[in-house]
Every structure is written in C-alpha cells, then in structure tokens.
Amino acid sequence: MQTENKTHHGPLLSFEYVDFSGEINPLTFCNPQKIIVARTINEVLPSLQLVQDAVNNGFYAAGFLSYESAAAFEKALNVNEEHSMPLLWFGLFSEPQHYSLSSSGTYNTTKWQPSVSMDEYQSAISAIKQFIASGDTYQVNYTIRLTSQFQGDDIAFFEKLRRAQASNYCAYINTGEHSIISASPELFFHLKEEQITTRPMKGTAKRGNSITEDEAIAKWLYHSEKNRAENVMIVDLLRNDLGMIAETGSVHVSKLFEIERYPTVHQMTSTITAKVSENTTLVDIFKALFPCGSITGAPKIRTMEIINDLESTPREVYCGAIGFITPQKEAIFNVPIRTVVIDQHSGQATYGVGGGVTWDSTMEGEYNEILEKARFLEEERPEFQLLESLLLKDGEYFLLEEHLKRLQNSAQYFSRFPFNRDVIHKALQDFAKENKMGRLKVRLLLSISGKVTIEASPITQLEEPLKVKLADEPITKDNPFLYHKTTYRDVYTQFQKKSPDVFDVLLWNESEELTEFTNGNVVLEIDGQLWTPTIASGLLAGTFRESLINKGKIKERRVTMSDLKKSTKVWFINSVRKWVEVDFI
Helix, strand or coil: CCEECCCCCCCEEEEEEECCCCCECCEEEECCCEEEEECCHHHHHHHHHHHHHHHHCCCEEEEEECHHHHHHHCCCCCCCCCCCCCCEEEEEECCCECCEECCCCCEEECCCEECCCHHHHHHHHHHHHHHHHCCCCCEEEEEEEEEEEEEECHHHHHHHHHHHHCCCEEEEEECCCEEEEEEECCEEEEEECCEEEEECEEEEEECCCCHHHHHHHHHHHHHCHHHHHHHHHHHHHHHHHHHCCECCCCCEEEEEEEEEECCCEEEEEEEEEEEECCCCCHHHHHHHHCCCHHHCEECHHHHHHHHHHHCCCCCCCCCCEEEEECCCCCEEEECCCCEEEEECCCCEEEEEEEEEECCCCCHHHHHHHHHHHHHHHCCCCCCCCEEEEEEEECCEECCHHHHHHHHHHHHHHCCCCCCCHHHHHHHHHHHHHCCCCCEEEEEEEECCCCCEEEEEEECCCCCCCEEEEECCCCECCCCHHHCCCECCCHHHHHHHHHCCCCCEEEEEECCCEEEEECCCEEEEEECCEEEEECHHHCCCCCHHHHHHHHCCCCEEECCEHHHHHHCCEEEEEECCCEEEEEEEC
C-alpha cells in the first residue's frame, strides 16, 4: 500500500474501504471542485440530488451524512434538533489519488470522560426494558458519548486508530471545521453494477489472548441466543428496508451470524444482498435504508423516538454514513461507529459508543461492551513483525514444526499477517543449506506485507549458574503481546534496561504469580517436581516448554512468588539454549 506524508491545504478526505475482492485500495481526495453542505433538514434532499447530478456528470463525490439528517428522508423519524455539525457534507472531485495518509506528527488526548453518569446509564437501560416489556420496541441501540481534549496532528491520530482497530472501512475527513476519524468495521451499503450489499454488525465479545481463547469466545458468540436475537432482528429490518428498492424476489441473506475478528473485539455480522434498478438514485437508497437499522433497533420509527428521549446529545456523524460515489455509480458507505469527531475550533474530541439493548440485556453486560468498544482509543498498537528464534545446529533446525505452528497461530491471531508455510519453510531450508556447520541462533521475521527475513548470530558459551533478578514491579497479564512472539518487546525491554548487569529478569503479574523471563520460560524444582507457570498467568508458550510438557518432563501450574522461596533449583529454558541453571541476586 502506498503511503504519502505531505502537506495538504483545504478539505481532505481519505478512504481505506475493502472492495468486493477483499482488497483495500486507498483513495484520497483533495482540492474539491465544489463543496455541497446542508445545515437544515429542508436542505438535505436537494443537496443529495446535487451530489447525484454531479456524479452523473462525471465527478467523484465524497463526504458524510449525519444521523440527524434521517428526518429528511422520513418525517416520522425522530431526531435531536440541537446539532452543530452539517447534516450533509460532500466534496466534488475530478479524480482521487491512490495513496494512504501518513504523518510523523504527534498528538495528545486528555482522559476520555463519559457524557452520562453510571446512575443515568442504569436508568436508561431500565427504561428501555420497560419499553420492551410494554411492546413499544424489541431492541434499542442506546449510545453515549465520551469526550476528550485533543491537541496535535489529527492524521497521526487517524493512523493510530486505524492500526489499533484494523477495520475494513476506515475514513479520514477534514472539512476545515471538523476532523472525522473513522475506524469503522461496519459496511452500511456497497452499490456496484445494480447489486447492493449491506452487512449489519450486531453482537460483540471481547478478544482472548491466544488463538485457543479466541476460538472458544468466537464459538460462544456464534451460539449466543442473545446476540443471535439482536442480529436477526436487524437482518429482518434491513431485508424489509432493501425490499423498498429491490427487484421483487432479489433480497437474499447470503451470510448469517458470521464472526469477524478485530484487535479488541469479535463482532457478529450478517450479509444481505439485493438487485436494484439501474435508475436507482442516492436519494432512493437513503430513503429506504437510512439510518442503518443496526444503530437504531427495531421497529425503527418507534425505537428512534425512544433513542431521542433517552440520549441527551445528538449523534451527528456518529451512526450516520461516510463514503464516496464514483462516476461509474459505484457507492460505498460505512456506518460510522468507532469514530471520533474533533471540533477544530475548541479541540474537543467526541466518541460515540453503545450497543443493542434487548430484554435479556444486563446493565453490567452492556456497560462492559461499551468499555470493550472504547478500548482502542487508548490502546497502542505499534507496527511490528512476528518473530521466531530457532536453534540451527549443523544444518538442522530444532523444533522447526513447533515454531512454524506457533508463527501460524500468531499470524491468525493478528489477522493481517499473510502466512505462507511453503515460502517460509523454503527460506529457512535455503539458509540451512548454506550453514551446515556450527550452532546459530536464527531469527525468522514475518512482516504484515508477508515479507520473510532471516537473520542469524553465533551462540556464545555461558558459564552456569547465571545471575538473574526478580522484576521490581508486576506485568499486566491482560496484554496480548505477552502471548505472542513479536518485535514489539517494550514490556520486556523496560526490565532489561533496568538490570543490564544480569543474564535475565524473572517477571511476575499483578496476582504475584511468576510468569517468565524476558527471553525464555522458567522451570522451578519444588519438592522434587519440576514446575513451570501456566500460560494463563501471562506468558509466551515457548516451543521447548511445550515439548517438555508433552514429554512429561515438566508440569504446569500457578507458581507464586512464595513458591520461588521454596524452590531448590531454577532454570531458564528456551529452544535456543535449552536448559540454563540460574541463581538470583
């Protein structure tokens, strides 16, 4: 993917939307020929018609509609009238440029603060359940706002959120008044060659720290009756909405209850397609579909009344639509969830977040879902490569299959790393053929582009027992980078820098459980038995460790700091050095 770090003047829009082939081809728009803005309900339909006319005349159009513009398409849709952003904003462009935005700038955000108190939130959930009990609604997508003060480079912030969320429908819009930073995973609609596709997202569960945990959580989400009920309600709603513009009999649910993986959450999605007439316009589509049912609930009209009563602030572009239309009449719009809006005058950043509330919902469950969906705002997801360290002895790799399997699991966990076993295996074997004598530590690196890099260094002889230290503070076990071997090693290097005088540092977690050394696993002899800490304590499942467990040579359990005092011997182990006896200083 081409990226460019350049200075822009005037409105700037950039989209990284996945297409029907599954590829993300970045489109960046600058220097608009014209800007179309609607600030009142009466201006929305004429403005959208102007956008359609411009597209018919060969222009690209890119921009957004706010949630509150819904009343222009259906007067019965109840929305907050106190909005500060435009209801519609589109730029018209002669053509896009094919690059992603990039910036080396910096930014700061203050702590994100919720717009409602816990008592207000609990009261809203209780009110929704009363509406459900009385038959007013089946599901309400209730949302709140988080606010922060933003200073600095908004493109750098966009890069950070794009990395943290790894979504299929990321967009950046700078209108001069507002910066909109959307890392949305949800497609609103994709129109191409008379086929329209919608992919509502409803159903959420947090990520695990390993592929095994992830698979168990994804399985639970797939079979969750509550989440299925939420999802199918919205599928039915969108089928009905599509029926207003679709050719008779063409509405089809092609995928139901599909589980998609993102850096912090699993999401349940379903895909609905339909065929529309070639004369179908943007106004027709938005009249039928807007706003997306996944962010309202069902039935739409009554539920939007409830939302307007319960939500004290407007949603604005959050839960509206962000996208572009080409002169070939292809249109792609996201549902702007996971979206931050920055007021360029005041510096206030606003993030909307919520979820579908049904009869089975609990206040605690809904609030925890909000926290999971907001995690990516503060989570640093740096650029990194996957890493394996292997022992190459006289041209033969030790535990090669185990290393390749672990690498494959990590590539699957982080989603966007292409793992081609044949390519990686060949690169390793080619290197081994050139190094048939001696002992080498081989570093295998896999980048997000699929590039394979092999580095090697000689293994020095060490005199045992080696001196080690206990870490002076705990690690937090809820960190996925502890469970996967990558080049992002900040959690380890902070301890190494503090103790350069020792061979390694033994880590422990917030529950005072021992975890691992910074470069290997730990084994302790306690009452004649060899023990190693369990993975759940927060550590990398080393290939040599797994081999020893499978052979019955060591066992795993919770190992505490008090157990360390009872131990008669302690070893550092990994697949490069195998067993190394250590002493604490």
